[in-house]
Amino acid sequence: MKKRYFIYLVQLFFFLLSYTTMAQSEITLSNKNSIISKSEDARSPAMLLKKYLDKAFAKPFGEISENSNDDSSAIILEITDQEKLKANEFIIKSDSKSIYLIAQNPKYLRYAVYTLLEIWEFRKFTGTETYIPKVEQLTFSKNSKKTYQPAFDYRALFYPDCYDEDFRDWHKLDWQVDDFGIWGHSFSILVPPKEYFKSNPKLFALYEGKRNGESLCMTNDTVVDLVEKKMTKIIADTPNAQFYSVSQNDDVVYCECAECKKLNDKYGGPQGSFYYFLNKIAKHFPKTKITTLAYLHTLKPPVNLKIEPNIYTIFCPIELNRGKAITAQNSASFVKTLENWSITSPHLFLWDYTVQFSNYMSPFPNFEPFQSNYRLFKKNKVKGIFVQGYADIPGDFSELRQYLLAKLLWDTDIDIKAVTADFLRGFYGKAAPFVGNYLNLLTENQNKNNAFLDIYSGPVQARNTFLTPEAMDQYDQLLEKASNAVEDDKTLNLRIKKLRLALEFVYFEQSKFYGKNQHGMFIVNDKSEKEVKKGLTERVLKFTKSCNEFGIYELSEGGLSPDNYYKEWLEICKNATTHLGEDLKVSFITPPSDDFKGKRAVGLVDGNKGYKDFNINWIGWYGTEPSLEIETKQLDFNTLKLNFLEDQRHWIFTPKKILIYGYENQKWILLEEKTCDNLTENDQITTKSWEILSQKFSSFIKIKIIIKPQTELPSWRKRKNKKPMLMMDEIELYKK
Secondary structure, eight states, rough: HHHHHHHHHHHHHHHHHHHHHHHTTTTOTTTEEEEEEGGGGGHHHHHHHHHHHHHHHOOOOEEEEEEOOSSSSSEEEOSSSSTTTOOTTTEEEEOOOEEEESSHHHHHHHHHHHHHHTTTTTTEEESSOEEOOOBBBBEEEESSSEEOOSSSSSSEEEEGGGGGGHHHHHTTOOOOHHHHHEEEEEEHHSSSSSHHHHTOGEEEEEEEEEEEHHHHEOOOOOHHHHHHHHHHHHHOTTOOOSEOOOOOOOSSSOOHHHHHHHHHHHHHHHHHHHHHHHHHHHHSSSTSSSEEEOOGGOSSSSSSSSOOEEEEEEEOOOOOOOTTOOTTOOOOOHHHHHHHHHHHHHEEEEHHHHHHOOOOOOOOOOOOHHHHHHHHHTTTTEEEEEEEOTTSSSOHHHHHHHHHHHHHHOOSOOOOOHHHHHHHHHHHGGGGGHHHHHHHHHHHHHTTTTTOOOTOOTTTTTTTTTOOHHHHHHHHHHHHHHHHHHTTOOOHHHHHHHEEEHHHHHHHHHHHHHTTSTTTTTEEESOEEEOOOTHHHHHHHHHHHHHHHHHHHOOTOOOHHHHHHHHHHHHHHHHHOOTTTTTTTEEEEOOOGGGGOGGGGGGGSOOOOOOTTTTTSSSEESSEEEEEEEEOOOOOEEEEEEEEEGGGTTOOOOEEEEEEEEEEEEEEEEEEEEEEEOOOOOOOOOOEEEEETTTTTTGGGGGEEEEESSSSSGGGGOOTTOOEEEEEEEEEEEEE
């Protein structure tokens, strides 16, 4: 008994000793403690800190003063250069009594405030969702010191909540909208072709033998003068801007005149004459930070050409697999170019593309590579990153994306799993485990299928990988559980409803593709006619209304609104056809392009006509002459209707000629030769049809169709390394 009592006393002693030691190692603050602002410049950050602490404690936190009047603990904010800090650094430290926040300027002192709040588990998940713990006291380690500095000097996100200044400030983000006097692609702003092309075409690029208003001549002195005059005005009009962009338009056009070609040959490509020109502009404005985009034909650095010290290159790698971490093994060319830029550019920035721009509401499981990619960028001396997202449109998982990316821009070494879990708990509450499982399953399915994540892809391309009908059922079940977990919380339930919009969108898009088959939008009724599945159009309408309610006013970079999406759905509902040739055997003589096989040959006779999206139902040939056979088995018909897509922006053109052959006596007989309309410039996406009539069709067991595509691009869309594409869908057979 005595022995057991002795053991108990020993355990009690060590517990009290441990408790005392722990208490002695921490500063404890209550609302009776104060905040000390050491200068007037520090007062605004001090007031910011007090605002949040007032909300955390039951009663307001102590007053803000300039000096401590007693021996109690305090939080002391100071702007000073005595700590030998860089402008973008701050210190949080403590002695045995007080906590010190120190920076060289008010901006980074505010950043210190937000960092201290996050240590105390305050969170700002979105512009409107801030978590403030309810506390009776706060603690901080004694005699500690840590210097904080960002992974990248410039950190800009283009996501919905970044329009909110408080959100940007909390997450230590810059804002390109204010920071750039002129932004992005700027040639057409600096020398507008509408103003100058007709009167002086030599100002513009000589491309493929003709002057082209999409770019400028890099060796024309008048161009230099015009750009310098325009820049002078812009700089005067925006004196508070940090950067000014002098950059090519969003196109691959560049000048090939004799003088520009000499520079291109000398300095390694079209980027040679471009940086020769840019150096002239930079020298004229030596104290101005000139940014430019390394993009498309200027993606690689010039060779043996020194870049002026006030030029900031923004490297824009647009064609990457966003589902895999960037490594020398799977992205050798990109990594090499990045390394070359890190040596060549005096200031290297990077433009990161982080969403699927063609389908904002489609699941895009690209979270996993973020951290390793940003570590790679930092390792290669990238000093600034502009992260392009959904802009002001709250696309799929926009809240989580912007939160994680903001954290990584500041610190590439965060515990990404812990930060993700923390966000999910805070933003989705009891639904968090199910949302986390949904996100993990998306990623697992993408990895398992090695699916290439293209920023201009969509649900139809992913139908056999991470967006299979089977996988969609699993995702739906998880989000159903998430919804049930928060059914009594209107706010959280709405957040799950927004996530479910992505699954609805996938279902609608894929149903267009599947047509009358399983998972398709149509059923075949008793009259052998196609009709839309019962209730499906109502679901699409509900989806579009929900998008509008959530502020999702566009579904893609192309500007398709939810209301117009519904209107297009109604048009697609009417676009189905019922004809005699459905489900006949079709064989390709000339196979289509690997990227645009669709449902292969069966897709040409399934009664499901393509509409405006070339990814859905259309079958494409690139650089080859489409030819195919149909086994008609002497079917009684006299009309053949062929449907084609015209989308000149994507180099898709209607054919030049259509030839129809019939098979008889072991040979092909030419039945009809149809010359199509001449091409005219058209910026709209349209479908065009040609009908061929012949009473002889039913005499043949096989019909052969040969399509003569455009052999050259029209002058208004002529680009290097581009060929005309031909896209065809339904081949309809009728008896008229």
